[in-house]
Amino acid sequence: MELPADVKKRLTLPAEEHFYAGHTACQGCGAALGLRYVLKVYGNKTIFTIPACCSTIIAGPWPYSAFNAPLFHTAFETTGAVIGGIEAALKAKGYKVKGEDGVMVVGWAGDGGTADIGLQALSGFLERGHDGLYIMYDNEAYMNTGIQRSSSTPYGAWTTNTPGGKKRFLERKPKKKVIDIVIAHKPAYAATASVAYPEDFMRKLKKAKAIKGPSFIQLFAPCPTGWRSPTDKTIELARLAVQTAYFPLFEYENGKYKLNMPSPKKEPKPLEEYLKLQGRFKYMTKEDMEILQEWVLKEWEELKKKAEIFG
Amino acid sequence: MPKKVISGNYAAAYATKHARVEVVAAYPITPQTSIIEKIAEFIANGEVENLEYVPVESEHSAMAACIGASATGARTFTATSAQGLALMHEMLHWAAGARLPVVMVDVNRAMAPPWSVWDDQTDSLAQRDTGWLQFYAENNQEVYDGVLMAFKIGEHEKVNLPVMIIESAFILSHTYDVVDMLEQEEVDEFLPPRKPLYSLTDFDNPFSIGALGTPADYYEFRYKIAKAMEEAKKIIKEVGKEFGEKFGRDYSQMIELYKTDDADIVFMGMGSLMGTVKEAVDILRSEGYKVGAAKVRWFRPFPREELYELAKSVQGIAVLDRNFSFGQEGILFNEAKGILYNTDAKPIMKNYIVGLGGRDLTVNDVRKIANNMKKIIEKGELDKEIDWYHLKR
Secondary structure, eight states: OOOOHHHHHHOSSOSOOOBOTTOOOOTTOHHHHHHHHHHHHHTTSEEEEEOSSHHHHHTOSTTOOSBSSOEEEOOTTOHHHHHHHHHHHHHHTTOOBSSTTSBEEEEEEEHIIIIITTHHHHHHHHHHTOSOEEEEEEOSSBTTTTSBOOTTSOTTOOBTTBOBTTTTBOOOSOOOOHHHHHHTTOOSEEEEEETTOHHHHHHHHHHHHHSSSOEEEEEEOOOHHHHTOOGGGHHHHHHHHHHTTSSOOEEEETTEEEEOOSSTTSOOOOHHHHHTTOGGGTTOOHHHHHHHHHHHHHHHHHHHHHHHHTO | OOEEEEOHHHHHHHHHHHTTOOEEEEOOOTTTHHHHHHHHHHHHTTOSSSOEEEEOSSHHHHHHHHHHHHHTTOOEEEEEOHHHHHHHHHHHHHHHHTTOOOEEEEEEOOOSSSOOOSOOSHHHHTTGGGSOEEEEOSSHHHHHHHHHHHHHHHTSTTTOOOEEEEEETTTTTTOOEEEEOOOHHHHHHHSOOOOOSOOTTOTTSOOEESOOOOTTTHHHHHHHHHHHHHHHHHHHHHHHHHHHHHHSOOOOOSEEEESOTTOSEEEEEOTTHHHHHHHHHHHHHHTTOOEEEEEEOEEESOOHHHHHHHHHHOSEEEEEESOOOTTSOOHHHHHHHHHHHTSSOOOEEEEEEOOGGGOOOOHHHHHHHHHHHHHHHHHTSOSOSEEOTTOOO
């Protein structure tokens, strides 16, 4: 459907779609939104690599594909290595990689495939300086296998292998800070982004394509199925995650940190506002919530200091 | 090109250069290292163009990167051994399942523990069900020729499968021997640039590779690989014949027969140990033994028909396995016996487990095996089926 010109003018996102209806994501899926934005920005001259994750299914079974772009499905732990191989082949074959009219090489992996089993390949991709973009869409658990905890699952969350219950067997480890591990490699570009702030996300995607060298974006993508949250609250939750500083938006470029908070002068909202909307936190006691709140503010202060010192 | 005295590993490296490989992704492991070192040297000296070398952080990533590169249309190569090959295992299935003609040299090395860096075929034979073609080289010349043929066979539109060229640790990998290399123009004519059936660079007609196959479709995908493997036998013979006609070394036989025409006893095996066996055959024949050798070059696809033809004409086959499947028997023995079961060819077959972890097999050993086989044939019954031949008593 062609949009009327006056409507088109007001849009802050590109009108064209390369991620088609008919994909098989759950209702309210943050990852599906993320894919839609990535394809809007990069178009079809993009080679996608997707390891085992929800998006394996979302993209559609053989012979269908919801992507208007080439897509390679690969094994769980291999995203970083496969995109490195694709980039090497493009160079050997004389293709222009990245830049204005170049081919974009994108790895799109979940938090389990990145923070856990794929961490080594991600490190290799960053360290060797491949000209590609690795996007970790973070829904904070192994959702495709049925909501098991990953190292990106936050303190206090219910998952099917940290199930709450009468004896309170809950997730007791803080969320692994993959973005900090990435930045330790001093990549060309690293950023956090959220599906609640598509303009910010798309600006970062454009930057990742313009910059030479390896880029990484950690995209916060709520999962109503796994978070036990209403399917119409995905954007609200993603927004609250930023507003509470649970998942602050920032970017790292040339050794410099820059905060991208939507309301930079506001103090973070109380974390409880974010937690209470999600069934996965229902086993948390008041004390648990305080522990998590404290962790969030401590991490936030640390990030602000980094932005101050390395800004 | 003049003949060169080089190691098996250098023979492999030169073959990748002459094949104009476009992407190499590799991780070092003894005794594979001098292959990838030599390739790196070619790049450092400007001897190769348009070759991207990806020094990955593990063998698993080596195969993953090769898979990404091959799906993007590049001619792709890697090399490994033992533990590295085992680590790749998951991605070996992936390369075959995604129908990508990656070529790899595996330098046969014994699996640990105990640690060993010496020759043993169990590493590669444990990958037999991954959908890779497997070629066992007897000498450095066959390593060179094998790598060149591997690209042509694997990339053939009717095959589209990955190929493993296998050489022995140290016995070939680090031993210098004469290799008759080809001129670049000869290789270019024999092996034109790869024409992939599909590539991720097809932006105007985008598709996905490896998407979910439901029970309604998965089965057919597997049948297609089985069929391509059968088809590969024909292509192997064609390419092997063409290689012989062009360059004088014929590879049209998947099992190389050596003095088997009038032989009563045939020694069957794979890889470098068959060089010793052939030498032994010559000596034993001069002593009056009617023996021959059958060198299985291609283990996958398995040359069933050639084995049957051989088995029809001999009284006994001594299968020499430099490998073992625990709880069963030598792997070549197991396969060969199984193939003959539904045929009218019923030679006496005995399995000799030899050379594990680099233990030498000598001419004298082969003579002892010949004497043992002679006795068995005279008696008409096996003393035992599996003989741990070298075992210290």
